[in-house]
Amino acid sequence: MIVRCSQYDFQVIERYWQDFWLKQKTFKAQEREAPKYYVLDMFPYPSGAGLHIGHPEGYTASDILGRYKKAKGFNVLHPMGWDAFGLPAEQHAITTGMHPAVNTEKNTENFRNQIQRFGFAIDWDREISTTWPSYYRWTQWIFLQLFKHGLAYVDEKPVWWCPMLETVLANEEVIGGKSERGSFPVERRQLRQWVLRITRYSDKLLDGLKDLDWPEATKRQQNLWIGRSSGGLIEFPVEGGDRSVAVFTTRPDTICGVSFIALAPEHPDVDFLTTDNCRAEIQAYRTSVTSKSDLERTDLSEGKSGTFTGRYVLNPLTGTRIPVWIADYVLPYHGTGSIMGVPAHDKRDFEFAQTYSLEIKPVLQSAQGTDTLPFCAEGVLIHSGDFSGLTSQKAQNKILEYLEKIGRGKKTVQYKLHDWLFSRQRYWGEPFPIVWVKQVDYHRIISCKNSPFKEFLPQEPVSYREKGEMWCALPLTTAHLPVQLPDISSFKPTKESPIPLQNAHKSWLNVKMNVQTGEVAAADGQLDEAWIEGTRETNTMPQWAGSCWYYLRYLSPHEENSFVNKQAEAYWGVPDFYIGGAEHAVLHLLYARFWHRFLFDIGILNTEEPFPKLFHPGVILGTDGSKMSKSRGNVVNPDTIIAQYGADTLRLYEMFLGPLEASKPWSVQNIEGVHRFLKKIWRLYVDAEGQISKKICDKEDCQKIQCLLDETIEKTSEDIEHLRFNTAISQLMIFINGVQKAAFISRQTAKKFLQLLAPFAPHIAEELWARFGESKSISEAQWPSLSENKWVQSQIKIVVQVNGKVRDEILVHTHATQDQIVQMAKVAPKVLPYLKRGTCVREIYVPHKLINLVVH
């Protein structure tokens, strides 16, 4: 049952117990009558580079918590899986010609082996991968639900296109004008794309944040990303015409200070607004803007530029003539794509007005009245007719109410959040379960009473027009899922067919469907009455799709009739603890919340939010304090550390580095410290023959050891609950240092310590536990409780301060009164000289801790 070694041979010990746990299924989670605890790690992308030293930081933390909760009597679920669709596998396929599935399988195997070498208490029977057809079948099914409920549509619109990656990217994947992956330049292109209507959930996603136990910074980020701002839509009538220019503003109180209107150069009304004598200049300016990259355009140091259209509009409140400009600091994809310029009270407008010598007219004043322009805070209105004298807050309401009455404006809310661009021109992703059919054929489905294709039919058809033909999106049905990825000969996108799946065999691409039976087959040109023809959607879903719901699949990974088994969902619910990188603050974590809330809304989930408690471990940096990267050559490979010191040491080391949430540099030297700690434990427990050491015996512990054990139980329990693993480990070290000084300790105490150690260093704890003759895993044992007969201390130490500075210590009887203690303190040898210098005017006594004498 146990390893036969007298030395601390961590290689043999760790391998033995890892095999033991896997074979015995020690950590298999099954629904039973007990409180549940679901710990979840963000599942990794199994990259070819293998496990990074940062991965096990979070995994170890969740493992400690999971093992602790199990010992506390909880039924713990700790699963692991693979977020295995994605770009790197596809790029590998393009360069090597190897199918991404083969390469992904290889990398996954490697990741699984590496992770298993850490000895995590994972239920491997629940392993999933987003790339398994049995998994993505249900990703497709959830998409069809979104489709059915009108939350998925196609749109031809400007999207971020990355020429290097040859794909479109979501807003969230573009950072500072470059692609999130690889930092390549991006540009805007008009393309037909699948889009998910996440904006319909803006308010719900915002409100739901309030109750989540998440890092404040992450909540703030999501808040900013959704970017709700309330203000007004105001119409400026065009001089001498019946049209108007609409702007969105959050500061309607400044409307009397408007000295220009600026439109984004791309604004569709620019042509109409431009007068003939300005047309040439406007054209030139627009051309210069489109040639700019987004990075150049949003470069703040460039200053502001624009051109006059020749047109004037009228201020709906004052009737003042206002020139209409176009300017590239106005963004086409926000609000109405046009703004009212109030230079006196907006920094950007101020800059623009200065450049082009436009009027700068203050209409707001602070209480002091000596404001430097631009004055962007709120204040009291001036030069604003009837509204003068009102505060900004009041004026905003009154002005909008007035504009609404005269039909020139209304209150409105704007969001920074855009609908989620959901399609990618890639091979290695989930195919859409959609077939494009002609409008007439779509109507045949609608009019066929019992057509199976009605399962996911939306109220309004999703369609687009091409070459005079209207194409409608026909959703396949649950019975057709999964729509598997077809084999293709080349993964490389080409100019002619930038979408890899367009190279799929015609028998996959072109299909015929039986309207009545729901049968789908390769199109063969022969159409009986019940059949219609169509073409499959060739875009695939983005990587985020699979990670939107994986935490639900873990609950019933083998369920074949549903994406999640109802009983399993009722029992396990959502993760009690979710841990993973802060880099997912607005991507994965926002998308998953959206899907979860949607599934709740259509009545197939019991909870509104997927992750009630979230934690981000800090980044582990290289020894030089900078981010680990291949190019810097400061990458640490977990395999070499495990080979040299063992998994227990690495686990302990990563937890001992510092607070879990802090970013910390890796240090080779410090790892020796925790390794020494484990060797010290081994020497204290095991003698030269490999037997339990004589130091551990059946005698009763001395008071010191018993108090120390109680302290250690208390401290480690509390620290684990609060994820303060570094201080928990230091307490374990304090205990061992104490044991080293003691003559002996009891078997009971020795075993209790092993239990405290087990969540952190499970292999050595399990091995020593077994050597005490235990036949069951240490993980099955109940967490130790405090000893019942607590030693009663007769004397306590009181610190004596004079004017807040420590001068002496006195030993007093536990039940001494405050007066007695004050008297003792006043005659303490090191205190006396200070008392002689003045008179004691006050004594502050903190029970059982200190006494402070105030001397003047």
Add this chain to the structure above:
RNA sequence: GCUUGAAUGGUGGAAUGGUAGACACGCUAGACUUAGGAUCUAGUGCCGCAGGGUGUAAGGGUUCGAGUCCCUUUUCAAGCACCA
């Protein structure tokens, strides 16, 4: 630029407003050793032989008492960055 967070020995880091530097690394000395990169013992913020003084980025404040709370400044990190 804006927002948020942080700053403690040679190093990583401890410290419900109540003994600053726990624990560990490193270093110094010693012990055991053929040997020590194993192990054990003692020491280790700074100044001072010592009594003692001083000390948590800098300055101010609140308090009997401040690393901790408040204000100003500096530096660093993260996020956002023309979102009207």
